Amino acid sequence: MLTGLAVEKLGACFGQKQVLNGISMTIGPNLVTAIIGPSGCGKSTLIRCLNRLHETVPGARQSGRVLLDGQDISQMDPVQVRRTIGMVFQKPNPFPSMSIYDNVAAGLRLNGVRKRHRLDEYVEKSLRMGALWEEVADRLDKPGISLSGGQQQRLCIARAIAIEPKVLLMDEPCSALDPVSTGKIEELIQELKKALTIVIVTHNMQQAARVSDYTGFLLLGELIEFDETPKLFTNPRDKRTEDYITGRFG
Amino acid sequence: MSSSEAFPASGVPPRAGGTNVADRLFKGTTLLFALSVVAIMVLMAGAMLRTALPAIRAFGWHFPFTSTWDPVAERFGALPFIYGTLVSSLLALSIAVPLSLGGAIFLVELAPHWLAQPIAFLIDLLASIPSVVYGLWGIFVLAPWLRTTVQPALGALLGVLPLFQGPAYGVGMLAAGMILAIMVIPFISGVSREVLMAVPNSQREAALALGATKWEAIRTAVLPYSRSGIIGAIILGLGRALGETMAVTMVIGNRPEIALSLFAPGYTMASVIANEFAEATSDFHLAALIEIGLLLFGVTILVNGLARLLVWSVAGNGAATVRE
Numbered sequence A: 001m002l003t004g005l006a007v008e009k010l011g012a013c014f015g016q017k018q019v020l021n022g023i024s025m026t027i028g029p030n031l032v033t034a035i036i037g038p039s040g041c042g043k044s045t046l047i048r049c050l051n052r053l054h055e056t057v058p059g060a061r062q063s064g065r066v067l068l069d070g071q072d073i074s075q076m077d078p079v080q081v082r083r084t085i086g087m088v089f090q091k092p093n094p095f096p097s098m099s100i101y102d103n104v105a106a107g108l109r110l111n112g113v114r115k116r117h118r119l120d121e122y123v124e125k126s127l128r129m130g131a132l133w134e135e136v137a138d139r140l141d142k143p144g145i146s147l148s149g150g151q152q153q154r155l156c157i158a159r160a161i162a163i164e165p166k167v168l169l170m171d172e173p174c175s176a177l178d179p180v181s182t183g184k185i186e187e188l189i190q191e192l193k194k195a196l197t198i199v200i201v202t203h204n205m206q207q208a209a210r211v212s213d214y215t216g217f218l219l220l221g222e223l224i225e226f227d228e229t230p231k232l233f234t235n236p237r238d239k240r241t242e243d244y245i246t247g248r249f250g
Numbered sequence B: 001m002s003s004s005e006a007f008p009a010s011g012v013p014p015r016a017g018g019t020n021v022a023d024r025l026f027k028g029t030t031l032l033f034a035l036s037v038v039a040i041m042v043l044m045a046g047a048m049l050r051t052a053l054p055a056i057r058a059f060g061w062h063f064p065f066t067s068t069w070d071p072v073a074e075r076f077g078a079l080p081f082i083y084g085t086l087v088s089s090l091l092a093l094s095i096a097v098p099l100s101l102g103g104a105i106f107l108v109e110l111a112p113h114w115l116a117q118p119i120a121f122l123i124d125l126l127a128s129i130p131s132v133v134y135g136l137w138g139i140f141v142l143a144p145w146l147r148t149t150v151q152p153a154l155g156a157l158l159g160v161l162p163l164f165q166g167p168a169y170g171v172g173m174l175a176a177g178m179i180l181a182i183m184v185i186p187f188i189s190g191v192s193r194e195v196l197m198a199v200p201n202s203q204r205e206a207a208l209a210l211g212a213t214k215w216e217a218i219r220t221a222v223l224p225y226s227r228s229g230i231i232g233a234i235i236l237g238l239g240r241a242l243g244e245t246m247a248v249t250m251v252i253g254n255r256p257e258i259a260l261s262l263f264a265p266g267y268t269m270a271s272v273i274a275n276e277f278a279e280a281t282s283d284f285h286l287a288a289l290i291e292i293g294l295l296l297f298g299v300t301i302l303v304n305g306l307a308r309l310l311v312w313s314v315a316g317n318g319a320a321t322v323r324e
Ligand SMILES: Nc1ncnc2c1ncn2[C@@H]1O[C@H](COP(=O)(O)OP(=O)(O)OP(=O)(O)O)[C@@H](O)[C@H]1O
Pocket: A014, A017, A019, A037, A038, A039, A040, A041, A042, A043, A044, A045, A046, A057
């Protein structure tokens, strides 16, 4: 079954500080949804609410609902939610004590895959999907952190998709990467889209325009506009969206 | 000259030779300090070696491998003391490491802030209690409790093992190991806590985002990341346990015997020096005690060296090589 998310009147705060306010949006199955907006507007907080990582921060609270195929995720086991909704972080964070192989296998092992040939199979498949297999096939036992930044990020993508999530959240996955690595990851997103639903946070508007089907513009914790990507970029309804995408934003 | 021509408009005067002199002076002084530390160690070892010479001449290689300790007959062997030092320290570690690590993990990863702060403070406070106070507590509280409650229970439960056989005296190897454990807990848990707190949150979140439970995140992300630091903490604890004198002397029973049972009394290198030094009956007795001091020195260096090797071998693929 294809998996989508529905966000209903989502609010989030850190202690007394309200960071998100009344966000409602529908994240369609097998589509790429981009979230754009200026720094500090709450993009990371928004996608961290989608896999219940927000609630692990001390003092963090949230209101409203997030529905995964109609089911309220706050009623589900958080471990199950995060197995279904994977995440790639802004800064590559491979496990430094683990080899390339073990990094990809980490999530599988957590999910109870123990047999060596099954692990081998999944690790290769994930690394291929992560467009990293050719570069690392002959040194899978080397530490994950011996890779370049771009390779590390693709390793983290492979690690996230190895457990076959239905949704993949990506928080500025290219912000630390050069144009070549960025291009690879963008191609990868097009490839992954066939198998899963993707939400990507990005600072780069060209990137949002290139990879996404829907785009949401977030400003000061509010979702100003949410529409099909071509429409939002060529014909925004809100003045603030227009200012932001044309670079006139204060 | 050419440099001042290349930057003619610079307002900064070219650096004179004077700074160079100051630099060299600084380097010389710090070198002197560094060398003086080495010199003090060499002088100390030399002086000890000279005093210990009669014993070294008389017993040679047999000294660390003989069990007789008879000041009257002037026959000396250090084996029971080496054994006592190593066993009491290892016993202490085997009690203290799980407690300290478990405590540190609880305080850093699980406990709410309002609870973690005061508990951490109390544990740190353990480190500032003078060791003679630990010794007194050992004699008046711990040893009687061991004699009346713990040792009979252990004997009944695990009496088939040679470790838990024999009469319950209270004082002995077990009491020494437990006192030492309590004394090294603040060091091991304090350093472990620092090390765990230094693990970046992105590591925990990486594991959580893969569907790890809290404990699985600790096991797959936090502990491997901090492995070499935690081993360092354990080495620190071991170093303290090996050299601790007063509290151990008060509860270990001070009998130069090698017994397999943890209930039996024993003796440590540091304790025998402390007990007999002031009333050494002859220069020869003194020489034997000093030689034990040299051996303690050697054992400490050896154990630390081995432990350091261990750190290096795990740090090779551990967090010590992380590029942040
Ligand atoms: N752990 C935290 N504790 C308190 N405030 C936080 C915390 N994390 C984020 N914030 C605040 O929440 C607001 C939104 O942060 P968030 O990280 O979601 O922004 P962002 O849109 O992802 O920014 P960027 O583009 O710079 O990554 C910011 O004002 C930030 O200061």
